[in-house]
Amino acid sequence: MKSFTSTDRDRGLRRLRRLTFGAVTGATVAVFGMTYVAAASYAGKASTASTTALSTSGSTATTTSSSPSTDQSATTSATAAPTATTGSSGSGTVTSGGS
Amino acid sequence: MAVASKTWKALGTSVHVLTTDPHELAAAELAVREILEDVDAAYSRFRADSELSRLNAEAGRTVSVSPLLATAVTTALTAASVTHGAVDPTVGTAIRIAGYDDDFSRITEDRGPVSLRALKVPGWQVVHVDRASQSVFLPAGVELDLGSTGKALAADLAAHAAHTAMHRGGVLVSLGGDIAVAGPPPEGGWRVLIAEDSAVPPDGDGQVICIGNGGVATSSTTVRRWRRGGTILHHIIDPQTGLPASGPWRTVTVVANSCVDANIAATAAIVQGQSAVAWLQARRLPARLVENDGTIHYIGPWPDPSRVAA
Numbered sequence: 001m002k003s004f005t006s007t008d009r010d011r012g013l014r015r016l017r018r019l020t021f022g023a024v025t026g027a028t029v030a031v032f033g034m035t036y037v038a039a040a041s042y043a044g045k046a047s048t049a050s051t052t053a054l055s056t057s058g059s060t061a062t063t064t065s066s067s068p069s070t071d072q073s074a075t076t077s078a079t080a081a082p083t084a085t086t087g088s089s090g091s092g093t094v095t096s097g098g099s
Numbered sequence: 100m101a102v103a104s105k106t107w108k109a110l111g112t113s114v115h116v117l118t119t120d121p122h123e124l125a126a127a128e129l130a131v132r133e134i135l136e137d138v139d140a141a142y143s144r145f146r147a148d149s150e151l152s153r154l155n156a157e158a159g160r161t162v163s164v165s166p167l168l169a170t171a172v173t174t175a176l177t178a179a180s181v182t183h184g185a186v187d188p189t190v191g192t193a194i195r196i197a198g199y200d201d202d203f204s205r206i207t208e209d210r211g212p213v214s215l216r217a218l219k220v221p222g223w224q225v226v227h228v229d230r231a232s233q234s235v236f237l238p239a240g241v242e243l244d245l246g247s248t249g250k251a252l253a254a255d256l257a258a259h260a261a262h263t264a265m266h267r268g269g270v271l272v273s274l275g276g277d278i279a280v281a282g283p284p285p286e287g288g289w290r291v292l293i294a295e296d297s298a299v300p301p302d303g304d305g306q307v308i309c310i311g312n313g314g315v316a317t318s319s320t321t322v323r324r325w326r327r328g329g330t331i332l333h334h335i336i337d338p339q340t341g342l343p344a345s346g347p348w349r350t351v352t353v354v355a356n357s358c359v360d361a362n363i364a365a366t367a368a369i370v371q372g373q374s375a376v377a378w379l380q381a382r383r384l385p386a387r388l389v390e391n392d393g394t395i396h397y398i399g400p401w402p403d404p405s406r407v408a409a
Contacts, residue, residue: 092102092117092271093290093307096352097297098319099112099250099275 102285109135110143110250111202112275113297116261119285120268127261127270134257135274141167142245144191145202151243155191159239161229169233172226174359175248179223182367184338189221191242193341194334220338246334251316251362254279258358273297279314279358293387295321295350306387306404314358318365319350319389335369346372350389353379354401 103121105128107114116131118124142151150168164172175188226243227236237243251274258272262281269282271289276297280289288309292301296319299305308315320343323334337344351368355361364384368375379386379398386398397404 092104092285093292093301094115094117094271094273094278095276095292095294095297095299095301095303096273096278096315096317097276097294097299098317098322098350099277099297 110139110253110274111145111204112250113273115271115273116257117271117273117289118261118265118268119270119283120265123265123268123270126264126266130260130264131257131272134260135253137167138171138249138253138256141165142171142249144244144246151245154235154237155242158237158241161232161234161236163232163234166233169228169230169235171245171249171252172235172243173228174252175243175245176223176226176228178248178359178363178367182363182371184222185367185370186247186363187220187223187338188243188245188247189223189226189241190336190338190341191244192240193218193220193336194244194246195242196341218341220336220341222338247366248359248363250274251277251279251314251357251359254358255314277314277316277358277362278310280310280312284311291315293317293352295319295389297322306402308354308402310354313354313356314361315352315354316358316362316365317350317352318362318369320344320369321349335366337370344370344372346370347390348372348375348388349391351375352387354385 101121102117102119103124104115104117105124106116109132114131114135116124116127118127139146140149143149144151146152150164151171154162154164154168172188175186178186179188221238221241225238225241228234229236254272254274254277257274258270258279258281261270261272265282269280269284269289271278271280276294278289278291288311290301290307290309292299292303292305292307293315294303294305295317297317318335320335335344336342337346346369348369351365353361353364353368355364361384364379364382364386368379368386368388371378375388376396376398383399385401387401388396388398390396
């Protein structure tokens with residue numbers, strides 16, 4: 001059985017502080033600030049093309065129809081697997097999608 | 100420099116932890132696992148012994164709750180407030196009646212028709228959180244579902260905890276496609292493939308964007324769907340009707356200062372429908388909206404998909 005170390009204790013104390021009511025959320029939730037998004041995008045194997053303007057009030061928006069294009073594959077990183085895996089993941093791409 | 104990664108299953112979904120320094124991966128993983136264990140115990144809707152299950156079972160009484168559940172409920176109420184009720188945690192009864200009453204892996208089989216009636220949910224204003232006594236009051240008959248904010252909040256908490264536990268470098272935490280980052284990113288930023296389904300592999304089809312901080316979240320009616328009596332239902336409930344949302348967007352992705360902000364905005368956009376365009380623009384949130392026919396719209400400073408970097 002793993003012995004209890006000062007590192008474990010410090011981690012435990014930090015964890016308690018983290019889970020103190022409002023400590024984290026108060027600083028993060030619903031500020032709706034814009035974060036930095038890189039100007040460049042990297043297309044996957046079949047990416048997007050042809051943009052047209054979407055008529056909306058106030059600012060720019062575009063419409064795009066999906067269509068296959070040149071393979072500019074992003075580097076594979078963590079692979080979704082039913083069991084835990086560890087390994088180098090190159091430039092480290094993950095997927096944001098519904099779940 | 101190559102980043103390191105670890106993947107496993109928790110909270111009924113895939114967990115990915117990436118660190119810019121491979122030597123920090125173990126510390127980050129441990130911190131994330133601890134947070135997710137706490138989250139599961141605090142607000143899983145499918146664990147009879149979770150705090151949330153007990154809170155729902157004791158509606159009509161004031162119940163003392165842990166700091167974590169109090170935080171999660173407060174976050175859900177804040178989400179409802181800032182979205183004018185489009186994202187409302189009092190959809191618990193509605194989503195259960197619609198058939199999502201168990202871990203998702205166990206509800207996919209069609210169990211026959213369900214009787215659904217359009218009825219506005221009780222509304223987040225009926226829920227009271229007392230910060231001083233750290234207690235929550237739900238009126239009798241009200242059930243909370245923290246699904247619209249809980250996972251994203253967990254991603255933020257986990258990324259924060261992992262970064263705190265690390266000595267150097269940055270970390271990315273993805274919980275079923277809800278992504279939070281903390282600390283310095285890798286050169287060029289964290290690369291995120293935008294898809295409708297988080298199960299799409301990271302080298303799959305689609306646009307890859309880069310973020311340096313904050314979070315990314317995607318809400319979609321194309322996943323977490325089930326069938327009852329031949330009718331397809333999904334998990335994003337419109338609080339105005341208590342029924343699965345039926346607007347023009349099937350998938351919305353938002354980038355924001357935190358993962359929970361991103362997820363609030365993405366889910367709100369699905370529920371709001373067409374008016375979400377102006378709502379997102381007013382908040383200058385980069386967003387990608389997919390119409391039901393597959394047409395994609397980009398709002399705000401979203402990276403130009405026609406500019407492809409090598």
